[in-house]
Every structure is written in structure tokens, then in C-alpha cells.
Amino acid sequence: MKKQLFPEASVYRLCLLYRLLESIGKEGVRNVTSFRISELLGSSPDSIRKDVSFLGSVRSGKEGYDVSDLSECIGRAFGFPVTKPACVVGLEGIGAAFIQFPELVPPPFQLKAGFDSSINRVETLNTPIPLFPSYQIEEIIQREKTEIALLTAPPGEARKQLDRLIAGGIRGVINFSPVFLQTNEKVFIRNSAVLEDFRILSAHMELYN
Amino acid sequence: MKKQLFPEASVYRLCLLYRLLESIGKEGVRNVTSFRISELLGSSPDSIRKDVSFLGSVRSGKEGYDVSDLSECIGRAFGFPVTKPACVVGLEGIGAAFIQFPELVPPPFQLKAGFDSSINRVETLNTPIPLFPSYQIEEIIQREKTEIALLTAPPGEARKQLDRLIAGGIRGVINFSPVFLQTNEKVFIRNSAVLEDFRILSAHMELYN
DNA sequence: CCTTGTGAACTCGTTCACAGCT
DNA sequence: AGCTGTGAACGAGTTCACAAGG
Numbered sequence: 001m002k003k004q005l006f007p008e009a010s011v012y013r014l015c016l017l018y019r020l021l022e023s024i025g026k027e028g029v030r031n032v033t034s035f036r037i038s039e040l041l042g043s044s045p046d047s048i049r050k051d052v053s054f055l056g057s058v059r060s061g062k063e064g065y066d067v068s069d070l071s072e073c074i075g076r077a078f079g080f081p082v083t084k085p086a087c088v089v090g091l092e093g094i095g096a097a098f099i100q101f102p103e104l105v106p107p108p109f110q111l112k113a114g115f116d117s118s119i120n121r122v123e124t125l126n127t128p129i130p131l132f133p134s135y136q137i138e139e140i141i142q143r144e145k146t147e148i149a150l151l152t153a154p155p156g157e158a159r160k161q162l163d164r165l166i167a168g169g170i171r172g173v174i175n176f177s178p179v180f181l182q183t184n185e186k187v188f189i190r191n192s193a194v195l196e197d198f199r200i201l202s203a204h205m206e207l208y209n
Numbered sequence: 210m211k212k213q214l215f216p217e218a219s220v221y222r223l224c225l226l227y228r229l230l231e232s233i234g235k236e237g238v239r240n241v242t243s244f245r246i247s248e249l250l251g252s253s254p255d256s257i258r259k260d261v262s263f264l265g266s267v268r269s270g271k272e273g274y275d276v277s278d279l280s281e282c283i284g285r286a287f288g289f290p291v292t293k294p295a296c297v298v299g300l301e302g303i304g305a306a307f308i309q310f311p312e313l314v315p316p317p318f319q320l321k322a323g324f325d326s327s328i329n330r331v332e333t334l335n336t337p338i339p340l341f342p343s344y345q346i347e348e349i350i351q352r353e354k355t356e357i358a359l360l361t362a363p364p365g366e367a368r369k370q371l372d373r374l375i376a377g378g379i380r381g382v383i384n385f386s387p388v389f390l391q392t393n394e395k396v397f398i399r400n401s402a403v404l405e406d407f408r409i410l411s412a413h414m415e416l417y418n
Numbered sequence: 419c420c421t422t423g424t425g426a427a428c429t430c431g432t433t434c435a436c437a438g439c440t
Numbered sequence: 441a442g443c444t445g446t447g448a449a450c451g452a453g454t455t456c457a458c459a460a461g462g
Contacts, residue, residue, distance in 0.1 A: 009452085009453060052423090094313055101305060106408065171325065172413070174407065193221075198215050201382075202318075202381070207215060216430075217433070218430090253432070270440055271444090
């Protein structure tokens with residue numbers, strides 16, 4: 001893997017910041033200080049300033065950063081302006097949620113297809129996005145030039161579906177299945193742990209009270 | 210806040226480990242080494258051993274840890290054996306997903322109610338969990354002794370709904386809304402960023418390729 | 419003046435290396 | 441013999457403190 005330009009933690013915060021800027025931009029806010037950002041995002045102003053400095057020069061004055069310029073700089077650095085076709089693999093649980101509420105998936109990603117190994121589920125689910133049986137993964141994602149997949153298949157299946165995605169030329173995978181996945185192919189895998197949020201919160205409640 | 214017994218990062222990994230142990234335990238696996246765990250979870254064996262050491266003494270031998278004992282120790286430390294009533298506030302987007310697929314929410318949490326400020330949505334959504342208008346939050350969560358809420362209300366509303374939850378005596382909140390929430394009341398707030406996973410993955414794809 | 423930008427100090431977490439169990 | 445448990449070394453990330461700029 002190539003040398004890291006942005007620290008991991010900065011990428012994370014800048015993604016949160018990007019969303020924040022979209023939101024306050026729509027409200028008509030033009031400028032925002034690192035201190036104000038820290039109130040809204042919960043990180044220190046120092047971290048925010050350091051993160052922004054990785055972007056290079058962002059328009060700022062004594063009113064703070066220029067909202068639209070900062071937003072553009074983040075977008076440019078991270079490739080957000082380019083829409084990216086996406087698909088969902090596994091239509092139980094959280095996969096079903098994403099395929100039935102495609103607006104959950106934020107721009108620039110666009111859901112193009114859903115896959116499941118149960119033909120019955122493929123045929124009976126009623127969704128705004130077309131569904132296919134899993135054996136068609138390779139074919140369909142090549143046709144749609146799909147770059148990103150949400151993998152929500154159960155543990156036993158996850159590996160097989162990942163291989164199909166790789167065969168079809170996927171570039172990135174968000175893994176919502178509870179097993180850690182890795183590969184030596186040139187594919188980016190992000191292991192998400194949404195469902196763990198519940199237990200992590202519970203652990204905190206137990207530990208500090 | 211009380212002194213921290215477990216490092217933040219260890220709590221996170223132990224929650225992942227807990228799920229892993231449930232899963233391999235069902236398959237009949239009795240022992241697991243820190244090295245094997247590291248393969249399945251993607252953290253180093255050293256970190257895993259250090260995490261486990263915070264639990265106190267766990268039964269282990271030259272085959273590694275005893276799966277069921279390790280699982281019990283984590284559960285005991287984090288309060289997992291006790292079922293906890295939960296609710297969803299905000300029935301658009303990810304809130305709708307959770308209320309329509311309550312099995313997404315892992316044990317020991319049990320969804321008891323959903324709330325939305327749109328009466329229309331409350332009346333028309335078809336869900337396995339009872340729905341109520343938001344002004345009843347305080348009343349219902351007191352009645353159901355609800356400890357945890359999933360807050361998915363839009364940014365402008367999130368604060369108001371949080372105040373209602375606090376008035377009703379909520380103990381923990383998972384905040385899925387894109388604004389950071391905090392309070393000086395004795396309530397645990399975990400700011401989740403599932404939807405940011407997409408952009409974080411995209412950023413990685415852009416930065417290192 | 420109130421802001422950003424940034425080296426330096428510090429804190430937290432990870433990795434290393436090996437002693438101690440079973 | 442193979443594993444866990446853990447102080448010590450290391451590295452990443454955060455906070456501090458102050459210089460510089462609109």
C-alpha cells in the first residue's frame with residue numbers, strides 16, 4: 001500500500017466535516033471557525049485545524065473557513081464529485097434495509113443492484129432497485145461498472161460472495177458481515193461494525209456509572 | 210465520569226470478540242488462541258491478549274482460551290446478560306430500517322417502540338413494533354422502562370427528541386443523526402457514523418491507488 | 419483582535435520481547 | 441512446547457502554545 005498522505009483519523013473527521021458543511025451550507029451559513037466545528041462535531045479545534053491543513057490552502061479569514069471552499073477542497077481530495085455505482089450483496093438484515101431505502105446511501109454512491117443467494121428472496125422482495133441471484137454478481141457488476149459493494153451476507157457465505165465481486169472487478173467493499181475479510185487482490189475492504197455500536201454503548205453504561 | 214478501567218480501543222475489540230465467540234461457539238469450537246482470533250478479527254494477537262488481561266483471569270491452556278469462559282467474562286464485564294428495552298426515535302431512513310427489521314438489533318437489546326413526529330408516518334408504516342407520535346416519548350419510555358434509544362431524527366429535530374428522551378429517564382442513546390450531540394445529564398451518548406463508512410471507503414480508494 | 423497554521427510536548431495505543439504458566 | 445501475561449520501546453494522534461496573517 002502506498003504511503004499515507006492523510007492520517008487515518010483525519011480522513012474520518014474530514015468525512016464527518018464534509019457532511020456537516022453540506023448541511024450548514026444549505027442553511028445559508030458562509031463561514032465557520034474551527035471552534036464552531038468542534039462544537040458541532042465533538043473533536044478539538046486543534047485537530048480540525050490540523051486536518052484542514054492536510055488539504056493544502058483553504059480560503060479563510062477572521063470569520064473562519066469559507067464553507068463552500070472547504071467543502072470543495074475535501075470533495076476534491078477524496079473524489080466525492082464523481083458518482084460511483086454500488087450494489088448490495090445479501091438481502092437479509094441490514095442489506096434489506098439498504099436496498100429498500102436506497103436514499104440511505106449518500107452521494108456520490110448510487111445503488112444499481114441487489115443480490116441474494118435465495119432465489120425466493122430475490123423474487124418476492126419489493127424494492128426500487130433491481131434484484132438478481134448471487135451467481136449473476138460477476139456479470140451484472142461488470143455491466144454496470146459497479147465500483148463499490150455493500151456486503152451483508154451471513155458469515156459462512158461472505159467469503160464466496162467477496163470472491164465473486166473481485167472476479168467482477170469490484171474496487172471497494174464495505175463489509176457489514178460479522179467476520180473480518182481480507183484479500184491480497186487490489187480491493188479496498190472496510191470492515192464496518194454498526195451493529196456493535198449497541199453493545200459498545202452498553203459496555204460504557206456498565207463500566208462508568 | 211469515573212476512571213476508565215478499559216481503554217476505549219479494548220472495549221471495541223472485546224465487543225467484536227464477543228460476537229465472534231458466539232459464532233464459533235455455536236459451531237462447537239471449544240478453544241481459541243490469540244493468534245487465531247487475530248486472523249478472524251484483524252487485530253494483532255498482542256492487542257487481543259492485552260484486552261483479555263483487563264478482564265481478569267480467563268481460563269486458558271496451551272490450546273488457547275476457553276471459548277465459553279472468555280465469552281462469559283466479557284459478558285459479565287459489559288453487562289450483556291441483562292436484557293435491555295430499547296426504542297427508535299425518527300422513522301425515516303435508518304430508523305425505518307431498524308423498526309422494520311428489529312432482528313438487526315442484537316441481544317440483549319429489545320425494541321419496544323418507535324416514535325416519529327409525523328402522525329401520518331406513525332399511522333401508515335407497517336411494522337412489527339408499536340409506533341407512537343413523538344410527544345408520547347416521555348410517557349412510553351417510562352412505562353416500558355426503556356434504557357436505550359436509537360436516535361435517527363433529522364438534524365433540526367435531534368436535540369428536541371433527545372431532551373424528551375432524557376425527560377423520560379433514558380440511560381443511553383445511539384445517535385445516528387449527522388449532528389454531534391452532548392449533554393451534561395447523566396446519559397451516555399454514542400455518536401455512530403455508519404453512513405460515513407461509504408465516503409471513508411471512497412476516500413481510501415482515492416488516496417491509495 | 420480573533421482567527422489559522424504548526425513545531426514541540428505529551429498521551430494513548432500498539433508492538434516487541436521475553437518471563438511465567440499449564 | 442506452546443501458549444498467555446506484561447513491562448519496555450515505539451509510534452500515531454492529540455493537545456499545547458505561540459507565531460503569523462486577514
